[in-house]
Amino acid sequence: MLIRPAMNADEKAIWSIIGPTIRAGETYALPPDMSEADALAYWMGSDRETFVAEDEGRIVGTYYIRANQAGGGDHVCNCGYMTDLGAIGRGVARTMCEHSMAHARSHGFQSMQFNFVVSTNDRAVRLWQSLGFKIVGRLPHAFRHPTHGLVDALVMFQPL
């Protein structure tokens, strides 16, 4: 699997990955009816670096990395990852997260923080824990899940 910076020419492939996840509204606090243009403007914004994961020439995942805060908080980074639904279970998210941790270290970030991991997203919580993240905060009923109703969101963190 190759992880490389996203280019404008990747927009269609990126939307084909982030669109279904945004529409499902189960794992990200983004408007489920967000337009393709708004979603791409968010995911590939000028305040972050965006990468894609290629497997045999096909884009199977994408992630962004940015400073989580400005000023005295800009040594902590934040990432978001999405995997193509057809490529779940093949280690795409793990590979992207490992890449992001190495990238973050090489750019001087000292820690990585996930602000809003939906607590019902067991697969993600377990994956982040296996990669060294700790749950450092729990936001009670902070997410309206389309089928589970009000569920907690987790803050996850690790020094790099």
Next chain:
Amino acid sequence: MLIRPAMNADEKAIWSIIGPTIRAGETYALPPDMSEADALAYWMGSDRETFVAEDEGRIVGTYYIRANQAGGGDHVCNCGYMTDLGAIGRGVARTMCEHSMAHARSHGFQSMQFNFVVSTNDRAVRLWQSLGFKIVGRLPHAFRHPTHGLVDALVMFQPL
């Protein structure tokens, strides 16, 4: 004390309050060298409502309120408060926070979250606790304090 929506004509007064706090870099994760224009664009952004606190016709504090997340997280709001350094200790922040909680309830928010309370800001931590906020997360060494060095930041939360 009167709390009212901020108007463009308040910009000079608002900058006179938020400028020194941003420049000090001790309590907010904003760039200490942020320009006046950028600071006002942030504090009075279109994604939030901004208020000022008036005491005998003089603006002594300002706060904003916004949804803390989009989509399934937009029932939780987030606020930032700043008090004029010459008016510290007169209950300005408490009055603004109480106003924000009432405003949030009336606009349908179900909870209020502070994402990044610098742990050395004892006055703020005690005030938010006295107003019902609980510490639900601790971000280790997430803030570079200009004199204390790396200190924790707190996530504080309360149902409304």
